[in-house]
Amino acid sequence: MKIPEHIKNAKKPLFSFELLPPLKGQSISQIFESIDPLMEFNPPFIDVTYHREDFIYKKRHDGLLEKVSTRKRPGTVSICAAIQFKYKVDAVPHLICGGFSKEDTENALIELKFLGIDNVLVLRGDARKEDGGFIPEPNGHAYASELMGQVLEMNQGKYLHEELISADKTDFCIGVAGYPEKHFEAPNLRSDLKYLKMKVDMGAEYIVTQMFYDNKKYDEFVKACRAIGINVPIIPGLKPITTKKQLTLLPKVFHIDIPEDLADAVEACKTDKEVREIGIEWCIQQSKELIDLGAPVLHYYTMGKSDTTRRIASKVFTDTTHRIASQVF
Numbered sequence: 001m002k003i004p005e006h007i008k009n010a011k012k013p014l015f016s017f018e019l020l021p022p023l024k025g026q027s028i029s030q031i032f033e034s035i036d037p038l039m040e041f042n043p044p045f046i047d048v049t050y051h052r053e054d055f056i057y058k059k060r061h062d063g064l065l066e067k068v069s070t071r072k073r074p075g076t077v078s079i080c081a082a083i084q085f086k087y088k089v090d091a092v093p094h095l096i097c098g099g100f101s102k103e104d105t106e107n108a109l110i111e112l113k114f115l116g117i118d119n120v121l122v123l124r125g126d127a128r129k130e131d132g133g134f135i136p137e138p139n140g141h142a143y144a145s146e147l148m149g150q151v152l153e154m155n156q157g158k159y160l161h162e163e164l165i166s167a168d169k170t171d172f173c174i175g176v177a178g179y180p181e182k183h184f185e186a187p188n189l190r191s192d193l194k195y196l197k198m199k200v201d202m203g204a205e206y207i208v209t210q211m212f213y214d215n216k217k218y219d220e221f222v223k224a225c226r227a228i229g230i231n232v233p234i235i236p237g238l239k240p241i242t243t244k245k246q247l248t249l250l251p252k253v254f255h256i257d258i259p260e261d262l263a264d265a266v267e268a269c270k271t272d273k274e275v276r277e278i279g280i281e282w283c284i285q286q287s288k289e290l291i292d293l294g295a296p297v298l299h300y301y302t303m304g305k306s307d308t309t310r311r312i313a314s315k316v317f318t319d320t321t322h323r324i325a326s327q328v329f
C-alpha cells in the first residue's frame, strides 16, 4: 500500500522507523533482530537507506597506492524484499543520485517493481567525504527532483531505451526529504522551500523531515510549507541522543541545532548511560507534542539500534488517549 493511503486509513498517529543496511559481511538475521522488538508498534512501513560507494587506497606490489571503489553497506533492495515478505509491511527503499547513472537507477526500479515494492524515498544523497561537495555521476542526476523525473517517466511507461525494453508502467509512490532547519547548502529557507515545492508539484506525495530537537522548528516549517501551497503530509524524523559525542557530531553531520536545555542536560551527565536516559525522555516529550501538533506519523531514525526506540514507542504509542492526527492534507 502507498504511504499516503496508510495515513488516510489511520485512526491514530502511526509509528515508523528507518535502518541502515548492515556492514558488508553481516547477515539478514541482524536486520530481523533489530526489527522484531519494534513490530508490536505496528509500523505500516520501514525505510531502508541507500549508501553510495566509498574509496579506499590499496597498496600495490610496486608500492604505489591504487584507488579502489568499495561499498560498505550494500543490499538495500534485497533487504527491502526480505522485510516486505517476512513482516508483510511496506519497505521503503531510499533512492539516491550519488554514484548512480540513469541506467543503474532504471535497473534498481525494475527490480523493485518486480518485487512488488512500490514506495520510494527519492533523495540526492550525501557527498562522498573525499569530494568535499556533491558530484553527480556522469549520466546521473544532480538533484532529487531530476531523479524524481526519471521515476515519474517510468510511471508513465517511458524507459531509457524504449527500443530495447517493452515493459509495463511502474506505479511508484514518491516521498522526499524536507529540512525544518534548512538544507545546509541552500542559501536560505525560502530557496530551500522553493525546491521542496517543486518536488511536491512534480508529484512527491509526502515529506519526511531531517531530525530536529525543537518542535517549534517543525511547527514553523509545516506552517511555512502550507503557506506556499505544499499540502502533502509532513512526517517528522526523530533521532534520540544516546551519547555525549553526538552533541557535537549531530550538528556537524546533519547541520541541526541542539536546544540549550537539552545540551546542558547532556553536558551534565557523567556517563553515556545517563545521556541515553535524557535522550529518551526528550524524545518521548517531543513525540507526544508532535502528535498534538498533528503529525500523521512519527518516523524514528533507529539505524538498527532498536532498544532506545522501543522504550520511546512504548511510552508514546501504547497510550490510546492521544488524538487522531489532524494535519491538513
Ligand SMILES: NC(=O)C1=CN([C@@H]2O[C@H](COP(=O)(O)OP(=O)(O)OC[C@H]3O[C@@H](n4cnc5c(N)ncnc54)[C@H](O)[C@@H]3O)[C@@H](O)[C@H]2O)C=CC1
Pocket: 049, 050, 094, 096, 122, 123, 124, 125, 126, 127, 142, 143, 144, 145, 177, 178, 183, 184, 185, 186, 191, 192, 193, 195
Ligand atoms: N541517505 C538517506 O537516506 C538520506 C539522505 N539525506 C541527505 O540530505 C541531502 C539532500 O538530499 P535531498 O534533500 O534529497 O536533495 P535535493 O536535491 O532536494 O536538495 C539538495 C540541495 O539543493 C537545493 N536544490 C534542490 N533542487 C535544486 C535545483 N533544481 N537547483 C538548485 N538547487 C536545488 C536544495 O535547496 C538543497 O540545498 C543529501 O545530502 C541526502 O543524502 C536526507 C535524508 C535521508
Ligand SMILES: Nc1nc(=O)c2c([nH]1)NC[C@@H]1CN(c3ccc(C(=O)N[C@@H](CCC(=O)O)C(=O)O)cc3)CN21
Pocket: 049, 126, 209, 210, 211, 237, 239, 246, 249, 253, 254, 301, 303
Ligand atoms: N545528510 C543526511 N544523510 C543521511 O543519510 C540521512 C539524513 N541526513 N537524515 C535522515 C536520515 C537519518 N540517517 C542517519 C544515518 C546515520 C546515522 C548515524 O549513524 N549516526 C551516528 C553519527 C553519525 C556519523 O558518525 O557519521 C550516531 O552516532 O548517531 C544517523 C542517522 C540517514 N539519513
